[in-house]
Every structure is written in C-alpha cells, then in structure tokens.
Amino acid sequence: MRVMIRSVGEWFDRRLQLAAPIREMAEHPVPRNTASWWYVFGSAALTVFLLQIVTGILLALIYVPSGAEAWSSLQALNHDVALGWFIRAMHGWGSNFMVAIVLIHMVQVFLFGAYKFPRELTWIIGVFLLLMTLGMAFSGQVLRFDQDAYWGLGIGASIASRVPILGPAVVKLMLGGPIIAGATLSRFFALHVFVIPGLLIGFVCLHLLMVLKLGINEWPMPGRIVKRATYTNEYHELTKKDGAPFVPYAVWKDMFFAAFIILAVAACALYFGPFGPTGRPDPTIIQTVPKPDYFFLWLYALLSLLPPSLETPALLIGPVVVLAALLLLPFLSGEGEKSWKRRPIAVLTVLLIAIILGTFTHLAGFTPWSPHMNAWSSDPVPARYIHDSTALERQGALVFQVKQCRNCHSLGESGGQRGPALDSVAVRLTQDQLIRQVIQGGGNMPAYGKNLSPAETTALVAFLETLHPKGQAPARDASRDVAFTNENQPGAKP
Amino acid sequence: MATKPALAPSTDTTMSRRGFFMKLGILFNGLAASVLAIPIVEYLFSSITRGRANGYLSWVPLGKLSEFPEGETRLATFQNPYVMPSDGKTADTACWVRRIAGEQFQVFAINCAHLGCPVRWFPQSGLFMCPCHGGAYYRDGSRASGPPERGLFEYPYKIENGLITIQAGELPTPGAAIAELTGEKPPCVS
Numbered sequence: 093m094r095v096m097i098r099s100v101g102e103w104f105d106r107r108l109q110l111a112a113p114i115r116e117m118a119e120h121p122v123p124r125n126t127a128s129w130w131y132v133f134g135s136a137a138l139t140v141f142l143l144q145i146v147t148g149i150l151l152a153l154i155y156v157p158s159g160a161e162a163w164s165s166l167q168a169l170n171h172d173v174a175l176g177w178f179i180r181a182m183h184g185w186g187s188n189f190m191v192a193i194v195l196i197h198m199v200q201v202f203l204f205g206a207y208k209f210p211r212e213l214t215w216i217i218g219v220f221l222l223l224m225t226l227g228m229a230f231s232g233q234v235l236r237f238d239q240d241a242y243w244g245l246g247i248g249a250s251i252a253s254r255v256p257i258l259g260p261a262v263v264k265l266m267l268g269g270p271i272i273a274g275a276t277l278s279r280f281f282a283l284h285v286f287v288i289p290g291l292l293i294g295f296v297c298l299h300l301l302m303v304l305k306l307g308i309n310e311w312p313m314p315g316r317i318v319k320r321a322t323y324t325n326e327y328h329e330l331t332k333k334d335g336a337p338f339v340p341y342a343v344w345k346d347m348f349f350a351a352f353i354i355l356a357v358a359a360c361a362l363y364f365g366p367f368g369p370t371g372r373p374d375p376t377i378i379q380t381v382p383k384p385d386y387f388f389l390w391l392y393a394l395l396s397l398l399p400p401s402l403e404t405p406a407l408l409i410g411p412v413v414v415l416a417a418l419l420l421l422p423f424l425s426g427e428g429e430k431s432w433k434r435r436p437i438a439v440l441t442v443l444l445i446a447i448i449l450g451t452f453t454h455l456a457g458f459t460p461w462s463p464h465m466n467a468w469s470s471d472p473v474p475a476r477y478i479h480d481s482t483a484l485e486r487q488g489a490l491v492f493q494v495k496q497c498r499n500c501h502s503l504g505e506s507g508g509q510r511g512p513a514l515d516s517v518a519v520r521l522t523q524d525q526l527i528r529q530v531i532q533g534g535g536n537m538p539a540y541g542k543n544l545s546p547a548e549t550t551a552l553v554a555f556l557e558t559l560h561p562k563g564q565a566p567a568r569d570a571s572r573d574v575a576f577t578n579e580n581q582p583g584a585k586p
Numbered sequence: 587m588a589t590k591p592a593l594a595p596s597t598d599t600t601m602s603r604r605g606f607f608m609k610l611g612i613l614f615n616g617l618a619a620s621v622l623a624i625p626i627v628e629y630l631f632s633s634i635t636r637g638r639a640n641g642y643l644s645w646v647p648l649g650k651l652s653e654f655p656e657g658e659t660r661l662a663t664f665q666n667p668y669v670m671p672s673d674g675k676t677a678d679t680a681c682w683v684r685r686i687a688g689e690q691f692q693v694f695a696i697n698c699a700h701l702g703c704p705v706r707w708f709p710q711s712g713l714f715m716c717p718c719h720g721g722a723y724y725r726d727g728s729r730a731s732g733p734p735e736r737g738l739f740e741y742p743y744k745i746e747n748g749l750i751t752i753q754a755g756e757l758p759t760p761g762a763a764i765a766e767l768t769g770e771k772p773p774c775v776s
Contacts, residue, residue, distance in 0.1 A: 158674070271757045275672070378696060379706075463717070495710055496710055496713070499715065538722050540712075
C-alpha cells in the first residue's frame, strides 16, 4: 500500500516537480527566537482572508446583486436558507477580525522594526494590503444593501464630490449613474467580488514571496543596529548559527493561532449572529439614523467634530498625508535600531493613534453631536422640575417640550447632547442672556426668534430660570442693580 | 538573452531581424490593446459622459398644488427620471416641498448639504434636523447650525396645469449640476 502511494506520488512529482521547492520553502531556516507568539498575526490574517473567500463564495450562491432584490435575498439568507444566517455571520465577523488582525500585524511589524532594510517593499505592499482590506470592509457594507448601506453611499458620494473640479465626475463614476441605485450596487459587487479580491490574492502572494526570499524579521535586540552594508550577512550568520527549520519549529504556533481565530470567528457568529440587514434601502423612508460599521465609526465621529471650514481640506488632504507617511516610513528610517525599547517616539506614535481612534470610536457609540430626533415626544420634563411652579413656568416647560429643545438639550439626564445640559442653566445665564440666546441663537444653536411668539419666549425663559440646584441662586446681572440704584450710570449693561 | 555578449557578427544580422519582428510584435499588440482600450474606457466612463450637459436631468411632477397647503412644508416623493431595471425602490426619491404662498415654492433636497443624510422637518420648531452629524437648517433652507457649510440644496420648480414640477435626476451633492441650476446659494453663516 505504502509503496503504491509512493509510486503515485513520484509519478506526479516527475511531472510537477514541486516537491523539492515546497520542501525547501517549508524547511528554510528561521532565527530561533522568531518562533514566538508575536509572529502569528501575519499567518492569522491570511487564514481569515481564506475564510472570507470560502464564506464569500457560499454567500454568492444565494445573494442577488440587484438593487431591487439584494435586501430580500439577505432576508432569505437570514431566515429561509438553512444556516444561511450562520454563513452571513461568519463572513461579517470574519471581516471585523480581518481588519483587526491586519492592524495588529501592522503595529507589530512597526514596533519590531521589520519594515527596515531590506524589507521596505514588503512593508509597502503591506500598506496596500491594508487599504484593500479596508476597501473590502466598505464595499462589503454596501453589499449588505440596507438603509445604512444606502446612506453610507450618500456620505461617500458627498465626500467624493468635494474633490476640486473632478468631484461631480468622480461621484457619477462611483455611483455608476446620477443617483444611488441598482448600478451602484452592481459596481460595488464587482469591486468586492472580483477586483479587490483579485488584487488582494496577487499582493498577498508577493508579500509572502518576499517574506520567504528575505527571511522573517529577526527578534529585535536593543543595540543591534541595521546597516545596509552589513545586514544581509549578519542575518545569514544568525540563521546559520541560531536558526531552525520553519516547519515544524515555528509553524505549530501559527497553526494553533489560525485554528483559534477560526473558532473565535465561529463563536462570535454563533453568539452575536449576522449583521443586519437594517431597514429596506428605500430612500423615501427618511426615519432612519444611518451609522457606519465598527471600523469606520472613528471617521463618522471625526466628520461631526471637525470645524466646517477644516472639513474639506482634512477629508481631501488627510488621507494623502497618511498614505504618504506610511509609504515613506521605510525610506525615512530604513536603518538603525529595530527594538521598540530604543524607539520611544515609535511607541508613543502607536499609543497616540490608538488613543485617538479609540476615543473617536467610543464617541461614535453614543453620538453626542446628533440631535435625539424623538426626545421632544419621548422624554418628558422630569416632574421635580415643575413642582411648585407658577402657571407661566409650566407653560414654559410645555414650550420647551413642543419646540423640540429636548432634541439637543438634556434635562434630568435624558434628551440630546448636542447642546449643553440645561439642569442648571439658570446659574450660568442671566434672564437677558437666556432671552438673547433663545432668540438669536449662536454658538452652534439655531435662532428661534422667528418660531417663538413673545409670549412663548417669556414663558420659556421663566421656566429656564427655575433650572438651578437648590441652595444655588440663579445668575443675575450685577450691573443691573447698580443701574437701578445709581442714576448716574444708565445702561451699564454690556 | 544569455548569449548576447558572445554573439558572432554573422548571427548578429539574424538576431536583429528577430529583434525587429519582436518589436513589431510588441507594436502590433499595442495597437490591439488600444483598439480594445477605447471602447472599454468609453464603457467605464459612460456614467460620466452621459451626465455631461445635464443629460440626467428632466422635469418630474410632484403632485397637485392642492396637496401642499400654504405656509406648510410637506414630504413629497418622485421617481427618478433615469431608471434601470435593477433599481427597485432606490429609484424613488423624497424631497421637502415648502409652499410659501400662492405659486411661490421652495423644494429642498432630502439630502443634508453636509454629507447627504436624510434631513427631517420639525414644524413646531421650524427646523430641518439631520440625524447623522447634527446639521440644522431654518424653514427657508438656510443653514442654522452644525457642520454644513451651506443651506439645503433646492430643486428648480415650475407650475404646470396645476401640478408642481421639479427639475431632478441627480444625487444633490456640492458641485453636481443640480446645485448649479438653482443658482442662488442660501447664505452661509460663519
């Protein structure tokens, strides 16, 4: 039996001649200390990518890339097809895992100085792999053709339209027509299923080929300086002196982690289920609060918080600067220290970026900048605020509710957070200041002068003046008392 | 290729002959590629070229005048004039119609001038509010607060046979033909 298998194997290898190069690849020596759990993220990213290909093909068996039917086919996947929901969930969670693992891999490579000579091109191709991964995440969100996808495309188109001169053309190219419709979904399907995966496969092969040809980055030792003239010899010396064959010496950790990641994706898919779809992509249904997927939440927050005048420059120049910085990195610091222990600025940069992205993502979780569209009808004024109040003040509380002040201002912890909470507004603003603020607006508040009658304004301000903590007097214009008592200083109010 | 430095003069002429044919072959393939490229590029960019000279825009009716009471702002929907079979519900578009008085109207795009999310009208406070990034507009479409740099986009309109008709067909974004058609841009605060 064994002899037969052997002879069949030999028959094939006589013709394919692949056994020798594969054995050579598997057994190429790697520095002993790279057989570390820190070195498993690259292979994990590849594992999740392969998983995405498999689950993606499975989804394509049912999914219909048509503006008219995509949403219903997703519903069918979720509810009618046996375990369709699980495959959708695996693909959705696989996407999240892939972005996360690619980012972790990138941070590890950066902190271990692996982008330095001679691995500059490996890093550059890695940057493109990151861009493609994000492109897959965004186009995948579009294929989940629901309300979020529809309005997300609108946001993409609005950003693209700000490109000088070419803007309108870029929008039509992106949408495949004048509006977000069937042609838009079809072209994102082509991007998500053919164009980007094809590029990804090609670039992944190049990336891997270079890892094999140039050798895996050795464990960075503080004080071991990379020099172009000597590095290659030093590396070969190291693998000769302290090397071990990749298979099986290092590969078992990659295999364990790959299996762990697949199980983790499956566990998330099983426990949390698939993502959406949310409401039907019908643009006439405007009762919707669109939100991007997790990895674009930071951008969502940034777009809300940037000052209007800075937004277009930041949107158009920011990505170019970031991309240029990433691509130039190996040329600007291609030599020198690899160890993070001797590169404090590198460590601080990673921490700073992580904190910024984390903060923005956290903020996007509760969107303090968005008005709460239903607060005026769903969050009543707390009863304690209208206890012992006069008829006028109660009327003011009604005006406060009816005129949707609640959508942007909270009372008793409920309501919008776009404007400041008003629980103690009377301590901060005097009566005159309250009237001025309500009528003229300002500081990002619309002017309500045209929408409030004088009686409504009077009532509203009377109510607002009651909003101060017990034992703390409302603000009052001190100069006014002086003006009243001292006739020599008329009009002392600023 | 490897024999290049050791060439004898006699074989040199045949090599240049082969070299010539190879160059001719490259040229021939270049010609074939460009013959192929012209239709491909035209196909790829067809959505742009058609959009030139406002090829997507046409007049679409929103409804009878009587459906829009004076002094009020109502939601109206219309089907986009350029429809593909795969569009489904996405061919429909909503807009806000404000009848100021008589035949004086303002028709606002549903898309926030910031990043295109659907704005909602709140008659009580007289504001359009955007759920995404917190843009707000007054009843006349001018910017009230938030990140938008300008007021709401307006569709050109006309009254025909008791119907209000708007010129539409493109996603309203800054720089789109629709944004230029209305001419007047609502005043920007800030």
